Amino acid sequence: MNALIFNCSPVRTGATAAMVQIIAEQLSARYETVTACIDDYSFRFCKGCRSCHKTGVCALPPDGAARIMAAFEAADIIVLAAPSYWADVPGQFKAFIDRCTPWSNTHEPHAALSGGKKGYAAVLRTGPGMQECERLTATVAHFLGHLEIPCCGSLCLTGVESRADIPANMQKILDFCDTI
Numbered sequence: 001m002n003a004l005i006f007n008c009s010p011v012r013t014g015a016t017a018a019m020v021q022i023i024a025e026q027l028s029a030r031y032e033t034v035t036a037c038i039d040d041y042s043f044r045f046c047k048g049c050r051s052c053h054k055t056g057v058c059a060l061p062p063d064g065a066a067r068i069m070a071a072f073e074a075a076d077i078i079v080l081a082a083p084s085y086w087a088d089v090p091g092q093f094k095a096f097i098d099r100c101t102p103w104s105n106t107h108e109p110h111a112a113l114s115g116g117k118k119g120y121a122a123v124l125r126t127g128p129g130m131q132e133c134e135r136l137t138a139t140v141a142h143f144l145g146h147l148e149i150p151c152c153g154s155l156c157l158t159g160v161e162s163r164a165d166i167p168a169n170m171q172k173i174l175d176f177c178d179t180i
C-alpha cells in the first residue's frame with residue numbers, strides 16, 4: 001500500500017513540513033510512503049470556463065496540477081496537511097482544489113481516480129481555538145468527498161506558530177498516525 005503525505009503549505013521547511021515528516025516516518029513502517037509539497041509544483045488558476053463540465057478534461061495545458069493528481073492516483077492513503085492561513089487552507093492549495101474540477105463528481109462526465117483510497121486531514125494553526133481547525137478539516141473533507149475519497153480521520157493542532165512548536169504535539173501526531 002502506498003501513502004502520500006502532502007504538505008499543502010507553500011513553506012517547504014515550516015511547521016506543516018515538520019508535521020509531515022513525523023507522519024511520514026511513522027507510516028513508512030507500514031506503507032510505501034512519499035511526501036510532496038504544493039510548492040514543488042506550479043500550475044495555473046482555474047479560469048472557471050466550465051468546459052470540463054462537458055468534457056471531464058481541463059482546457060488548460062497540462063501542468064503541475066495534473067502531476068499532483070498523478071501522485072494522488074499512485075496513493076492508497078492520502079494525508080492532506082495544511083496550516084491555517086486567514087482561517088482556511090492556504091491559497092495555493094485552494095487554487096489546486098479549483099483545478100481539480102474535472103475530477104469533481106458534481107458533473108458528468110468527470111475524470112475519476114481509482115477507487116478504494118482513504119483520505120485524512122492534518123491541520124494546524126497558531127491560535128487557540130479548535131473551531132478554525134474544524135473549518136480547515138471541513139474544506140479538506142469537502143474536497144476529498146467530491147473526488148469520492150472518504151475522509152477517514154483528522155488531526156487538529158493549535159498553538160503552532162512555527163516548526164519549533166511541533167515537538168510539544170508529538171503524542172497527538174503519533175496517536176493520529178496509529179489511526180491510519
Ligand SMILES: Cc1cc2nc3c(=O)[nH]c(=O)nc-3n(C[C@H](O)[C@H](O)[C@H](O)COP(=O)(O)O)c2cc1C
Nearest residue numbers: 009014015016083084085086087125126127160161
Ligand atoms: C498568511 C498567513 C496567514 C495566517 N493566518 C492564520 C489564521 O488565520 N489563524 C491562525 O491561527 N494562524 C494563522 N497563521 C499562522 C499559521 O497557521 C502558522 O504559523 C503555521 O504554523 C504555519 O505553518 P507553515 O510554516 O507550514 O506554513 C497564518 C500564517 C500566515 C503566513
